[in-house]
Amino acid sequence: MRWGMAIELKRCVGCYECVLACKAEHFLPPDIFWNRVLIGETGKYPTVTKLIYNVRCNQCADPACVKVCPTGATQQREDGIVWVDEDKCVGCRYCMIACPYQMRMMYEDENAQYFPGQELTEHEKIGKELYPHQPGVVQKCVFCKERIDAGIEAGLTPGVDREATPACVISCPTKAIHFGDLDDPNSEINRIIKEKHGHPFHPEFDTDPSIYYID
Amino acid sequence: MSQIKPYDFMVKYQQQKDWIDGRGNFIAFAFFLGGISGGLYLAAAYFDSLLGMFVAWLLSLLMGVSYMAHLSHPFRSWRMFMKPGTSWIARGFIFIMLFIGLTTIQLILSQWVPEATGAITVLKVLAGIFAFAQSIYTGFAVSYVSAIKVWNSAIVPILFVTCGLSGGLAILLAITMGGDHAQLVMLENVIRVVLIALAIIIGVYLWNTTYSSTAASDAVKRLIGGSLALLFWIGVFLFGIAIPIIISITSYFAGEASSGLLITAIVSEIIGGLALRFAILKAGMYTPLLPAE
Ligand code: SF4
Ligand code: SF4
Numbered sequence: 254m255r256w257g258m259a260i261e262l263k264r265c266v267g268c269y270e271c272v273l274a275c276k277a278e279h280f281l282p283p284d285i286f287w288n289r290v291l292i293g294e295t296g297k298y299p300t301v302t303k304l305i306y307n308v309r310c311n312q313c314a315d316p317a318c319v320k321v322c323p324t325g326a327t328q329q330r331e332d333g334i335v336w337v338d339e340d341k342c343v344g345c346r347y348c349m350i351a352c353p354y355q356m357r358m359m360y361e362d363e364n365a366q367y368f369p370g371q372e373l374t375e376h377e378k379i380g381k382e383l384y385p386h387q388p389g390v391v392q393k394c395v396f397c398k399e400r401i402d403a404g405i406e407a408g409l410t411p412g413v414d415r416e417a418t419p420a421c422v423i424s425c426p427t428k429a430i431h432f433g434d435l436d437d438p439n440s441e442i443n444r445i446i447k448e449k450h451g452h453p454f455h456p457e458f459d460t461d462p463s464i465y466y467i468d
Numbered sequence: 469m470s471q472i473k474p475y476d477f478m479v480k481y482q483q484q485k486d487w488i489d490g491r492g493n494f495i496a497f498a499f500f501l502g503g504i505s506g507g508l509y510l511a512a513a514y515f516d517s518l519l520g521m522f523v524a525w526l527l528s529l530l531m532g533v534s535y536m537a538h539l540s541h542p543f544r545s546w547r548m549f550m551k552p553g554t555s556w557i558a559r560g561f562i563f564i565m566l567f568i569g570l571t572t573i574q575l576i577l578s579q580w581v582p583e584a585t586g587a588i589t590v591l592k593v594l595a596g597i598f599a600f601a602q603s604i605y606t607g608f609a610v611s612y613v614s615a616i617k618v619w620n621s622a623i624v625p626i627l628f629v630t631c632g633l634s635g636g637l638a639i640l641l642a643i644t645m646g647g648d649h650a651q652l653v654m655l656e657n658v659i660r661v662v663l664i665a666l667a668i669i670i671g672v673y674l675w676n677t678t679y680s681s682t683a684a685s686d687a688v689k690r691l692i693g694g695s696l697a698l699l700f701w702i703g704v705f706l707f708g709i710a711i712p713i714i715i716s717i718t719s720y721f722a723g724e725a726s727s728g729l730l731i732t733a734i735v736s737e738i739i740g741g742l743a744l745r746f747a748i749l750k751a752g753m754y755t756p757l758l759p760a761e
Pocket of ligand 1: 309310311312313316317318319335351352353354355356357393460
């Protein structure tokens with residue numbers, strides 16, 4: 254089993270809903286983004302093309318971050334998900350340096366608030382209990398592994414059932430993001446990648462990403 | 469990453485900040501200290517300078533302290549032994565510990581049981597191996613990062629070792645000053661060769677890197693003519709190479725340099741070594757994910 258995503262670039266309207274869904278799902282502190290929407294352009298007037306890429310950790314099959322981590326805090330599960338054991342991370346930042354996609358970030362300021370000078374919002378208070386983030390350790394997208402694990406335990410199928418599928422995928426209003434098992438030749442995600450010629454982002458980085466983009 | 473404006477993120481060439489800003493400064497210091505400590509131990513073992521080996525041991529301890537200061541969770545640092553199979557930082561941590569351990573025993577024996585010559589020689593050889601490892605691994609830790617093209621060069625480890633050796637030799641020169649004249653002359657001769665080698669390696673590195681990729685050539689341009697030019701030309705070139713080489717050549721022709729000039733050369737060489745680590749780390753640029761402007 255290897256969880257993966259396929260993102261249809263033509264469907265993405267750059268609404269940032271996936272970014273917000275991720276923030277809410279993991280109670281991410283200010284300045285921390287596990288996924289992003291990159292906006293750029295190519296070409297010269299009058300033939301300019303706008304580029305909108307929704308990016309997150311690629312859960313690479315051959316991840317540079319796992320190799321460089323000296324403590325084993327950054328690990329890869331059998332289903333391909335790369336995650337950080339916060340209790341083992343020493344904060345050396347080698348993984349941040351090594352990830353060619355720059356998908357890792359350090360949570361440093363534990364006093365940072367969304368509304369400085371005011372009381373924490375109810376959401377922030379709940380987050381500190383439900384999803385505490387350790388300061389001084391590295392964070393990144395984990396494909397909502399908690400949702401996947403709980404979903405599978407409840408007999409659900411990630412990528413098919415909403416409760417077992419990453420928050421960004423189910424929140425996308427244009428259904429631009431697909432999720433499923435890349436190792437299953439009959440999975441919907443493999444069909445989409447094959448039919449629509451999905452390709453990894455920057456394959457030259459040589460990390461074998463599990464996220465495919467469809468032009 | 470928070471210093472990066474959201475609209476710049478991965479759409480422009482981005483300087484790496486994690487190993488240079490804030491706590492990141494300590495990693496540059498650690499790499500510098502590891503280099504000179506290794507170089508000094510090797511030189512001191514060769515010239516049989518007990519004081520030199522002791523200073524190398526102290527510098528290695530300082531390197532460890534600098535490393536700890538760089539970590540957000542230094543009390544977990546024992547975990548850094550865990551992945552020597554793939555991580556250069558883990559390997560380096562092991563090299564530092566082994567170097568400090570072996571040198572401690574060797575220094576104790578050399579000072580208080582000098583008749584144990586067999587054991588001292590074996591310990592010197594082993595500590596020498598780890599001194600070299602401690603010096604070269606800093607280069608490998610950097611050159612392993614394929615994401616940063618200006619670092620991803622086989623020349624970086626050679627550059628760091630040579631620079632460490634030149635700094636180490638300079639410190640040994642300072643320790644030897646006022647001592648055995650023949651040894652001083654020999655040291656000066658070795659330093660001359662190492663400095664010329666260092667200048668050549670820096671030239672080859674920059675030349676070679678310029679042609680490896682756009683991100684790397686962009687970084688080299690920043691080093692020699694952009695925002696890092698002052699650090700490179702004054703720190704690395706002037707202090708690290710030009711001043712020591714000029715003093716060294718002057719002393720060669722004049723027969724003997726004054727101690728004032730020698731001290732200038734020594735201090736200058738050490739500043740140059742530190743500037744080199746900062747310059748290389750600061751030059752690290754990520755390739756943008758979307759086409760750059
Ligand atoms: S995208 Fe970066 S952080 Fe994610 S698995 Fe790949 S190398 Fe690691
Ligand atoms: S910062 Fe943490 S997760 Fe990253 S390499 Fe260091 S110990 Fe591993």
